[in-house]
Amino acid sequence: MTATGLHHLNVRCTEDKLDATRAFYERYLGLKAGQRPPFRDHGYWMYHLDHPWVHISIADKASKGVSNRDAGFGHIAFYGTDYRGLMKMLESDAIKYDERPSPDDRLMQVFFPDPNGVMVEMVYPIADARAAAKKAGKKVPARA
Numbered sequence: 001m002t003a004t005g006l007h008h009l010n011v012r013c014t015e016d017k018l019d020a021t022r023a024f025y026e027r028y029l030g031l032k033a034g035q036r037p038p039f040r041d042h043g044y045w046m047y048h049l050d051h052p053w054v055h056i057s058i059a060d061k062a063s064k065g066v067s068n069r070d071a072g073f074g075h076i077a078f079y080g081t082d083y084r085g086l087m088k089m090l091e092s093d094a095i096k097y098d099e100r101p102s103p104d105d106r107l108m109q110v111f112f113p114d115p116n117g118v119m120v121e122m123v124y125p126i127a128d129a130r131a132a133a134k135k136a137g138k139k140v141p142a143r144a
Contacts, residue, residue, distance in 0.1 A: 008045075008052055009076050012059040013116045018042060020115040021056050028089065028112075028120070029054075029078060053078075075111065075119035083124040084132035086110065100141050101126055108140065 013021045022044045025031045031046035031054060045052035054076075080086065090097050090112060097112040108129035110122045126140075133140045 006053065006078075008055050010055045010057060011076075011114065011116060011118050012057055015042070015058050017115050018044070018056065018058060022046070024114045025054050025056070028086065028095075029080075029122075075121050077121040077123055080110075080122035080124050083108065083110075083122075083128050084136065086122060087132070087136075101129075 011021060011025075022033055025046045026033070029046075029048075031048055033044045034047040034052060036043060036045040036052070036055075039057070041058045043055065043057040046054040046056065087099075087110070089095075090110075095112050097110055099108065099110045101108055102123075106126055108124045108126050110124070111119055114120055130140050
């Protein structure tokens with residue numbers, strides 16, 4: 001048995017951050033809220049085309065926002081398009097981010113937090129990042 005790709009991920013948040021979390025994934029990843037089964041609590045399924053890649057649900061109140069099922073969750077990584085567009089949005093919205101080439105210098109990785117502190121990584125071909133940086137008169141960060 002082999003995993004062949006990301007099916008979905010679940011972002012758990014407090015009820016007061018539910019709409020901000022939906023808006024975050026719409027704005028920065030271009031996903032759209034769509035059909036979701038009638039679960040007990042409110043939430044969203046965020047789609048690209050016909051697949052719900054990100055499920056947003058309310059964290060169990062008894063666990064104070066942390067569920068044992070989600071313990072150890074580190075970050076979410078997505079392939080991205082329009083590197084330059086994302087960088088402009090992050091900068092205009094004053095979202096702090098960390099940008100760096102992958103160790104093999106094939107990809108540009110851009111890390112930034114969602115409203116719940118979940119780290120999102122967008123991955124772009126390094127050539128796209130270099131071309132966008134050159135066009136903007138900026139330098140691509142060097143490998144660490």
